[in-house]
Amino acid sequence: MPVLSCAHLRKVFGTRVVLDDLNLDVEEHRVVALIGASGSGKSTLLRCAALLTEVDDGTIHLDGEEITDPRVDPDAVRRRIGMVFQAYNLFPHMSVLDNITLAPVRVHRRARDQARAQAREWLDRVGLADQADSYPDRLSGGQQQRVAIVRALVNSPRLLLLDEVTSALDPELVGEVLTMIRDLKAEGMTMVLATHEMGFAREVADEVVFLDAGRVLEAGPPQRVLGDPTEPRTRQFLSRIIEAGRL
Numbered sequence: 001m002p003v004l005s006c007a008h009l010r011k012v013f014g015t016r017v018v019l020d021d022l023n024l025d026v027e028e029h030r031v032v033a034l035i036g037a038s039g040s041g042k043s044t045l046l047r048c049a050a051l052l053t054e055v056d057d058g059t060i061h062l063d064g065e066e067i068t069d070p071r072v073d074p075d076a077v078r079r080r081i082g083m084v085f086q087a088y089n090l091f092p093h094m095s096v097l098d099n100i101t102l103a104p105v106r107v108h109r110r111a112r113d114q115a116r117a118q119a120r121e122w123l124d125r126v127g128l129a130d131q132a133d134s135y136p137d138r139l140s141g142g143q144q145q146r147v148a149i150v151r152a153l154v155n156s157p158r159l160l161l162l163d164e165v166t167s168a169l170d171p172e173l174v175g176e177v178l179t180m181i182r183d184l185k186a187e188g189m190t191m192v193l194a195t196h197e198m199g200f201a202r203e204v205a206d207e208v209v210f211l212d213a214g215r216v217l218e219a220g221p222p223q224r225v226l227g228d229p230t231e232p233r234t235r236q237f238l239s240r241i242i243e244a245g246r247l
């Protein structure tokens with residue numbers, strides 16, 4: 001059974017169809033990279049999967065449970081899904097440790113000591129143990145994004161959704177975040193990531209999914225989709241990326 005299964009998703013903003021009969025399955029321990037032009041629906045898909053945006057039609061299952069069922073408690077679902085955004089969204093007036101433990105303690109009613117111990121363990125693993133009591137503005141962008149990823153991991157989610165997590169970073173800080181994602185993959189974390197980093201998608205993803213106007217136009221192993229795409233639209237997208245020097 002897939003960890004995440006999206007079937008016939010449809011999302012419309014005003015008159016614009018942003019997800020259009022979209023289907024996507026993500027098996028356990030797999031990493032799926034979503035690629036596609038700006039506006040193709042990558043962020044919307046991730047936000048729908050995290051129950052941050054409501055779908056207009058279709059279903060989403062997490063471990064076989066339909067999470068788009070209105071009777072499901074969204075907070076309970078969000079505890080099982082970690083989501084990280086492009087802008088790390090850390091609270092500036094809170095220490096790293098408080099940023100990480102706020103939701104587990106306040107929203108998910110986890111015991112404070114237990115949440116803090118787990119947060120410290122994670123910070124240690126990603127080399128940020130000495131920053132636990134720092135405020136975000138003392139950290140580099142790469143460190144802040146790693147804290148945001150730890151914040152998403154502290155509930156031991158079944159699935160991690162990463163939306164352009166390196167886009168806001170200076171090029172020299174991208175590597176440390178990518179290394180962290182690589183390590184998570186090695187540990188077997190199931191992930192879906194929207195990315196413009198084709199080189200990284202090629203290296204880390206088990207499957208690359210090309211979205212075009214809210215549909216999955218092409219999906220498969222990275223070598224195939226990025227190296228020898230069958231769809232003209234995918235080829236066109238990739239040649240633009242090559243021109244921009246980003247492949």
Ligand SMILES: Nc1ncnc2c1ncn2[C@@H]1O[C@H](COP(=O)(O)OP(=O)(O)OP(=O)(O)O)[C@@H](O)[C@H]1O
Pocket residue numbers: 013014016018036037038039040041042043044045194
């Ligand atoms: N809350 C919203 N209200 C209205 N329109 C929205 C909203 N969120 C997204 N859209 C529109 O939906 C379309 C798809 O946006 P989305 O952010 O999902 O694309 P994307 O593929 O992630 O793009 P990018 O690569 O630029 O992040 C865009 O045209 C966007 O303007």
